[in-house]
Amino acid sequence: MPYYAHTGLKSDQSDWQELRDHLYGVGNGAQRRAEATGLRFSDFPRVAWFAGLWHDIGKYRREFQQYLKGLQHKSDLTHHKQAGAALAHLHQRPETTFAIQGHHGGLPDFADAKTAIMSDSGTPLLERIMETIRREIPDVVKETPPPPTGSRDELDLVIRMLFSCLVDADWADTAAYQDSINGCSPESVPPALEPAVLLPRVLGYIGERARRAAEPMKSIRGEILKSCLLRAEETPGFFSMTVPTGGGKTLSGLAFALRHAAIHDLRRIICVAPYITIIEQNAKVIREALGVDDEQRTVFEHHSLAEPGTSDAQDDRRAEEFARRAENWDAPVIVTTNVQFFESLFSNRPGDCRKIHNIARSVIILDECQALPPGLLDPTCAMLKALVDQAGCSIVLSTATQPALKQRDEFPHGLTRVRELAPPSMDLFERLQRVTITWPERETRWSWSEVARQMVKKSSALVVVNTVEAARQLFRELRERVDDSKSVFHLSSAMCPFHRLRRIEEIKKRREVERSCFVVSTQLIECGVDLDFPFVLREFGPLDGIIQAAGRCNREGKLVAPDGSPGGEVIVFNSEEEKSPPGWYRKGIQNLRGRLDAHGPERQDRWTRPEGINEYFASLYPLGRCDEREIIKERESLNFRTIREGRGDRRGYRIIDEDTEPVLIVDWPPIQELVASLMEEWERRPTRQLRRKFSRYQVNVRTQNLDQSMIDKRRDGLGLWLGSYDSELGLSADLMRESLII
Template identity: 40%
Template sequence: MLNIVADLRSDSVFAHSVDGNPEHDWEPLTDHLCAVGTSASCFALPFGAAEVARAAGLLHDLGKAKPAFQAYLRGNRPSEPHSGEGARFAAERFGGLGKLISYAIAGHHAGLPNGTGRAQGRPATPLHDRIRQAEALELPRGIELPALEGPPAPLAGLAMDDQANFRLHFFTRMLFSALVDADFLETEAFYDRVEGRPRERGWSGSLEELRRALDAHLAAFGQATTPINAERARILSHVRAGAKRAPGLFSLTVPTGGGKTLTSLAFALDHAIAHGLTRVIHVIPYVSIIEQTAAVFRNALGDADAVLEHHASFDWEGLDDPAESERLRLAAQNWDRPVTVTTAVQFFESLFANRPSKCRKLHRLAKSVIILDEAQMLPLRLLRPCLAALKELARGYGASVVFCTATQPALKTGARGDGFPAPEGLDPAEVTELAPDPPRLYEAFRRVRVQDAGEMDDQSLADELRRRDQVLAILNNRRHARTLFDMLDGAEGGAILTTWMTPAHRRSVLDEVRWRLEDGRPVRIVATSLIEAGVDVDFPVVWREAAGIDSIAQAAGRCNREGRRESGEVFVFRSNADFPPPAELRQFAEIGQQVLARHGDPLSLAAVRDYFRDLFWRRGVEALDAAEVGGRHGIMTALAEAGNQLDFPFADIAAAFRLIEDGALPLVIRGGRWGVPPDEMERLRHVPHAGAVARAFQPYQVSVAPRLRAELIGLGAASWWREGEFGPQFAVLENPRLYDERAGFSPEDPEDMGGMIW
């Protein structure tokens, strides 16, 4: 039986109330539905789904027409669920397409649900149950739905092959994004109007203005006066000429030192302007180099407001201008800027998330240029769903994706490609190389010689480090790095860099290292792979413990970086010390050693391709999609098993998709040279929001295993800070003897930890 609400006066059924204000200041439901429908339609227009999104917007809050919800707005009863009714209406009105719309509507507050079956993540209740429990309502007066004749553009001509369900589920994500962003923005706009707040959103410039600024910045470098600078100029010119090519998939294979950061930005702006694309998304695997990349872009474009830096540790409150801080904070919610610099974690986890706050930016990826910097760092255990998403953005949503790196992973399928073993690989015919003759470029920029040093013990390695004035050693294990560093005690310029040091501590060490290198003074660094994450240092000699070829290439990027010597030296050694690396890293190292034995130059393009081909085949197809989704192995498998009923496990996928699997947890260091200063700790005692506290703690924390952190707390060596207000969120080290001022966090025998407190 229908619950008829169509005869209710549209000005007496409300979407939002205003505390303390009379009802004539409240927002009528029809006004809100129409506003969200219009905005969602605009957001989905770039990917050809404007009318589908309009329907979703017009239906999303249909449940607010229920008398029970209106009574809730008037304070006469507890909160009343309202998203199921619109989902039910869509499913009944629009058939199969209606089910995709119903996911978006049902999830616009709690998140995209599973189709059937309770979820391991949130929301637990599946769409099937939400629709079954919802009331049947008619449309409020003044709401007229579009007819929705034919499929939206991304689903037109959809072949029912093994990728069909991925495409259908991906369309649902993009539709959901358009809906929830529209709902957030229109609700925000209503309350801004009522409360007289100015609107801080948006950016008023143009891509053409940014390109003119970039051209002026590049022209200021003047004529190339060295062979290397001449090569950089040729690369830039050739890549920009390729911007006229139709949107799609591209590779940019440029060696370290080839200027790929600004070259990729120039291509992206040229390409966007040539084809009516709207923005640039620059994705970087390391937080450590996001800040420097964003700073390079701001300087080159001459417009700080045009560049959004979005990652977990960005300090909005640290900006000098409160208005700028608020504008950028709002822009980060939906990537409302022409250039966004973000992490691979933020980018890919958003693509497979289900929460509205994480997904609302996804529609911005349509008609965008996506630069994947250091593309070889794509996550192996999630490689297949990541590639499927990137290909779908290019195929159905008008985006261009650029795989940008000196060491291209072997992602192309078939005999003409790299033999990538899964269907999500790239078709060689669909990938355009932008760089001019990558093999020749590799030889032109070759600045190091890689040698196999065989097996070494720690004493021999320490002797080698003492023998040279400027040298870097990179090990696979933090404890091993600490042991070797201790063996260098007394050596001039000795230092260590690991993730057991706070960011503030590491920055100070790197500043000292760079000064010593520039001044020609002795400097002997022992580090973990942390230093390979885009850290700009230039050593004449690097020792690298056996690892994958991609890691060796990154290590080589810290050697003779500026080409000041005829050739730098990189020695790859196998340690016989008792510090075994994780099993996955052992496999990388084993394959790397085989490639090293087969190729005279293990960093050549042929050797890199050989390495990745071996790696992908050895791991196998299942290991390239290894997330456990509601008891099923693999995201692609879980989607395929949804069948033609379209019962996609959105909530389970969101719970399973994690780029960083190790589960390391933060431990805050306080006091001393590298911990939170006492006056800052006192100030933070009065900060009411956990997010602001977390950002303030970022420069002063280390990551530790959950088991170790629990031990520290159990022994009294660490404690929960403001647990009564924030729960067990901020673990603070209480024992200052466990943080060494030179080497960082030093977890000695756990049995002694508690007794060392003072």
């Protein structure tokens, strides 16, 4: 009798996919992906081939075939993944056991994997159908690789890479089959990374920008670029790029990555940043430098808004249909967020992990790396070391406020052999000093009215505050004080990316022609947003936040005081409210106050220099636990579900603690027609490329205590926002708690 993997459209079964074809197709696809990773694990491509060949052998059971024909209800008798996992366990392949057991539903904990193998659908079923399997697949146990060696810590990344190869190959084979029976052409494949073509474009772009820059900024940026290109010849591993704001980190880092990739045959560049605002801006600059546009698939922006939602449907096949639209990062240049990058690496879900195999042999630039959560630093650094040691990656720590991530006695999981792309001998922090920072008296407090009064004394000013509520209050205060309401702007993650980018462009245009401009923002503006003001106010906060806010002041160094000192003015103030986000943010404030008190006012310039910044971070981390969720222990125990979901009251590895959900803005007039057109196209054929376009018009909200009646949750995974949307503030605060917006 014929055995099938998937049903088709015809009742006579003439277009159904045969199980043998699917198993060999997935095996070959997984092997190709494994070969491309170059993973340092014995016979990894062969291991991946067997994982694909074995993953669905449980479908040879009679009950599953009856289920496909509609003659059997879905039940324990139709389970099929356990048999493949049992065969892998029989051959002492733990990495394959986990990957197969996880390809439906996610990677399990160690104990759950053992239980599944011993269940009725595991070893007992395997013994019952083994004769059929041998007849249908003669290669099923032919020349299997020997059992692996190495620690469980090393096995963690191997399992994740194998799982990723298997899931991507499985979903790609299934999608190709479905496209063929539906008469659809397959989605196009992105181009490969071509450093020999792209690097000259980037250098030409940098040269063109340099011609418009003034000295000494022009020469300093040239020195930084030259140093990066020279050090690109060094062997792959860890690098740091400690350059003050305005030094051209984005473009010099891109040039380094392209030359490094060309020399060492690396296949992808992944730029990771903490906030969506940064990746929006960086992606725009990178596209311009590479000479590509939005429609070309060279550069792909990926954040949580670009992912398919989950379905409330109970049909597993329908849920998997949503998950198959998850990204696999096959583009040559990826621009993404900390949330998307790190939570994928620590996730157990197939949709999240599909992309992991494409991280191997990449140049990974961690932009504004000081924003990595201190409470997760131990497992984060351990994973980064695994990517370097096992997956052949190079990692660049790029920031003006370099955190203390190097290994030392009190930080044993820290990074080793980190090489600086812009060495201290370049004296960049002295040469690129463009502002004077005034620190507050300990007992002096300003009201929001006083902050607004200080701002309107100037023709243009930026203020950065600690909370969303403070930003809204100050925005309203400013609107009452200025005659031209169009000169006051509010930037927030409550605005969709399209809205936020439009506002940033408006601000830039006003600044270019020196029209009055007053901007109120939370911390999202501090990292990487390319705005330039002569006067910046910053509510007292963590040191890195203050320095990053100062980076939005006198960026080009054109302002010089009469005495020759830097002309940019930054004032740090204490607010009357003194409200701040809890956790490590508040610890950072306490730590900085302690450092200032310990060293005295006469040494306040120390905190804008690398040695002071290093001291700040080194004294911050001991104030809490750098593995507060015990992820290291769970990795060693191969408890993949617990790593992501947590145990008891202890949460798993999550950059953002709260659960979030992207909502699509559909009724805001400037985008209403465009979104409606995209929705019509989505109804005809939902694709990953179309999902990417939706992300420009979505806002991520925390789901805790959210009024669910404000969201229309469709069966196709999209969530439509039914509430109002404010042209200044984004999602309206009267419809949801402001603290729910991220």
